[in-house]
Amino acid sequence: MERLFIVNEHAGKGKTKKRWPMIQRHLDTFGIRYDARFTSKPKEAIEIAKKAVHHYSQLIAVGGDGTVNEVVNGIAGQGTLFGLMPTGTGNDLARTLHIPDDPYLAVRCLANGTHHPMDLLDINGFYVAGAIGIGLDGAVATDINLASWKKKTGTVGYILSMLKLLLTFPPFAVSLQIDDQAFFFPNCWLVAIGNSKYYGGGMKICPQAVNNDGVLDLCVVHNLSRIELLKIFPSVFHGMHVLHPNVLCFQGKKVRVTTERPVPIHGDGEILGNTPSVIVVRPHILNVLFGS
Ligand SMILES: Nc1ncnc2c1ncn2[C@@H]1O[C@H](COP(=O)(O)OP(=O)(O)OP(=O)(O)O)[C@@H](O)[C@H]1O
Numbered sequence: 035m036e037r038l039f040i041v042n043e044h045a046g047k048g049k050t051k052k053r054w055p056m057i058q059r060h061l062d063t064f065g066i067r068y069d070a071r072f073t074s075k076p077k078e079a080i081e082i083a084k085k086a087v088h089h090y091s092q093l094i095a096v097g098g099d100g101t102v103n104e105v106v107n108g109i110a111g112q113g114t115l116f117g118l119m120p121t122g123t124g125n126d127l128a129r130t131l132h133i134p135d136d137p138y139l140a141v142r143c144l145a146n147g148t149h150h151p152m153d154l155l156d157i158n159g160f161y162v163a164g165a166i167g168i169g170l171d172g173a174v175a176t177d178i179n180l181a182s183w184k185k186k187t188g189t190v191g192y193i194l195s196m197l198k199l200l201l202t203f204p205p206f207a208v209s210l211q212i213d214d215q216a217f218f219f220p221n222c223w224l225v226a227i228g229n230s231k232y233y234g235g236g237m238k239i240c241p242q243a244v245n246n247d248g249v250l251d252l253c254v255v256h257n258l259s260r261i262e263l264l265k266i267f268p269s270v271f272h273g274m275h276v277l278h279p280n281v282l283c284f285q286g287k288k289v290r291v292t293t294e295r296p297v298p299i300h301g302d303g304e305i306l307g308n309t310p311s312v313i314v315v316r317p318h319i320l321n322v323l324f325g326s
Pocket residue numbers: 042043044045046047073074075076077078097098099100101102104121122123124125126303
C-alpha cells in the first residue's frame with residue numbers, strides 16, 4: 035500500500051470526526067487506495083509515522099497543526115512524501131501550502147500529487163513546520179494549553195489569554211546571536227522565528243518567510259508600552275506590524291536566543307519549554323504535497 039492517513043479524531047474540536055467519512059468518500063471517488071491509523075493519545079502520531087516510513091511512500095496527516103508537526107517529526111529527512119488534510123482549528127501549514135479546507139478540494143490536491151521540498155526549523159532536535167514564538171506568545175500558548183476550556187473555545191479563548199497576558203506578562207531582556215551577528219534588546223515582548231509566514235490560526239507573524247529558501251525569518255517586537263502593543267496587535271493578521279519602527283525583521287540560518295530569565299517557547303502552538311534555545315533551519319528536509 036502506498037498511502038497511510040494518520041487521523042487525529044480529536045483535532046478541530048470534533049471537526050475531524052465529522053470530516054473523515056467525507057474524506058473517505060472523496061478518496062473512493064478519486065480511486066485513491068489507502069490505509070488509515072487513528073491516534074489514541076497525544077504524540078502517538080510521531081511513533082506511528084516513524085514506523086510507517088518503512089512501509090508507505092506517502093503519509094497524510096488528518097488534523098491540525100499539532101498533528102502535522104507530530105507526523106513531520108516522524109518522517110523528516112526520510113524521503114517519504116508528506117501530505118495533509120486540514121481538519122484542525124488553525125491549519126496554518128495548510129494555509130501556507132494552499133491546501134483548501136474543503137475536503138473534496140483537499141483530496142483533489144492530493145490526487146494531483148504536486149510536491150516540492152520544504153525547510154523545517156530544528157529546535158533542540160524537534161522540528162517545527164510553521165513558526166516558533168518566544169516570550170509573550172509562548173506565554174499565551176502555555177496559558178491556552180493549561181486551560182482546556184480555552185482550547186475548546188478557539189478564537190475566544192485565544193483572545194482572552196492574549197488580553198490577560200498583555201496586562202500581566204513582563205517584557206524581558208534578550209540576546210540574539212543570528213549567524214555571526216549579535217543583538218541585544220533590553221525590553222523585548224516577543225521573538226518569532228518563522229519557517230513559514232503564519233502561526234496562531236492566520237497571524238502573518240513573519241510575512242517575508244518562504245518555506246523553501248534555506249533561511250529562517252525573525253520578527254522582534256520590543257520597546258513598546260502595553261497600550262502600543264495592544265494597538266498594533268490586529269495588524270499582525272495582515273503582516274503590517276512589521277512597518278512599525280519597534281518591530282524588527284532579520285534573516286539567518288541559525289539563531290541562539292538567551293534571555294535574562296527563562297521565557298516560554300511554542301512551536302505552532304505546542305509548548306516547547308523555555309529559553310535559552312538554539313534554532314537552526316534544515317533546508318529541504320521534507321517533501322510536501324501542496325495545492326495550486
Ligand atoms: N486520541 C487523542 N486524544 C487526545 N488528544 C490527542 C489524540 N491524538 C492526538 N491528540 C492531540 O490533539 C492535539 C490537537 O491536535 P491538532 O493540533 O491537530 O488540532 P487543533 O488544535 O484543533 O488544530 P490547530 O493546531 O491547527 O489549531 C495535538 O496536540 C495532539 O497531540
